Amino acid sequence: THVVTANCQACRFTDCVTVCPVACFHGDDERLYIDPDVCVDCSACIPACPVGAIKEEFDLSDDEEQWIRINAARAPDLPIIRAKQSPLPTAEARRSELGLN
Template sequence: MAFVITSPCVGEKSGECVETCPVDCIVEGDDMFYIDPDICIDCGACEAVCPVEAIYPEEEVPEEEQQYIQLNKDFFK
């Protein structure tokens, strides 16, 4: 299980999550940040510092944000 960045991050890109991540699994894309699910260690550090509350544990991503689970995975293919 990994954390997932969702729609509130689109256009926001504050970056606190990148600075906090101990394993450097968060990468900046064109319009938002993405979490690499293969590197994420499920520590929750990023979730705690996200100013727009865009980060969720994968199993807690709201139903209307479910597409972001695959978007985060696909970004790293």
């Protein structure tokens, strides 16, 4: 499955949802999560994210493996996000900090 990792925090660009064919993204006010029971592993969202937040499960580092559990636990309780929304006010600063702009 695919998972949304740490870089989504403070960004929440939501470009990922616009390319997802199955609406597997759910969100709270801070970030998005992928429902692993809905994701079809198409990988379309990986290049869509401006901060590289989305990874395939097998590409995760040891530090990132926690995101598998967090995405699976959080996604089902949150609303599905299907349309692009405004990024968080901190998004561009965070993107610069990550050296990704």
